Amino acid sequence: MAVQVVGRRYAEAVFDIAAEAGTTAEWLRALEALASAAADDEARAFFENPAIPDAQKHSALAAIMPADAGEEVQNLVRLLIERKRFGHLPGILEAFEEMTLRAQGIAIADVTTAVELTEQEQQYVSTQLAQIVGSNVQVRSHVDPEIVGGIVARIGDQLIDGSVRTQLRDLRSTLGRR
Numbered sequence: 001m002a003v004q005v006v007g008r009r010y011a012e013a014v015f016d017i018a019a020e021a022g023t024t025a026e027w028l029r030a031l032e033a034l035a036s037a038a039a040d041d042e043a044r045a046f047f048e049n050p051a052i053p054d055a056q057k058h059s060a061l062a063a064i065m066p067a068d069a070g071e072e073v074q075n076l077v078r079l080l081i082e083r084k085r086f087g088h089l090p091g092i093l094e095a096f097e098e099m100t101l102r103a104q105g106i107a108i109a110d111v112t113t114a115v116e117l118t119e120q121e122q123q124y125v126s127t128q129l130a131q132i133v134g135s136n137v138q139v140r141s142h143v144d145p146e147i148v149g150g151i152v153a154r155i156g157d158q159l160i161d162g163s164v165r166t167q168l169r170d171l172r173s174t175l176g177r178r
Contacts, residue, residue: 007091010076014092015099017072024100030069031093034077037064038089047086057081107135112142112152112163129153132160 018027037043043064047057061077080086098108109129111117117125122139129137133155144152148164 004091004095006085007088008095010080010085010088010092011095011099014072014076015096018096019103023070024103026068026070027073028093028096028100030066030073031089031096033064033066034073035089035093038086044087047081048084050084054078054081101138105135107133107137107155109137109139110142110154111139112144112147114143114145114147114149114164116143117141125151125153129155129160133158 014027014031015024018024038047046052046060058078058081061074061081065074065077077086080088101108107129109126111122111125111129117139122141126137126139129139137155146165148168150163150165150167151160152163152166153160
């Protein structure tokens, strides 16, 4: 959870900079490339290794930094390296994407199902959730076989739990009261 909080804080700071400068698309491309590198175990180990001098890490950034990355992006990555937080880039990207979509009036729905949803099913879920929340919805799909069936959707602070697991728990509770 702490990783998410740290990632969100950095994302909020850079989103403010990007939105003000009108460079959210450029930031998004740069963060995607950097998060991809941070998700790689070898790259992350290199950038987080305290035995490797920061100057060497900074020069290695040229290999992963997009050509159009601005000075602010480079400063962010240098700061993350110096603070040993390079591994937070995937979380920063995720939060930045959410903020970008929210600024466009699109809500993010974390949808959990027992089996993987097809593209058509994701579109259907998105349409149904959009009717509930009153705005466009982008579905981020997750699989958890333990919910047995049905769907669990979280949009911001709103939770919609239509899982079979919850229905069975509710039934058990109701029968236990009799």
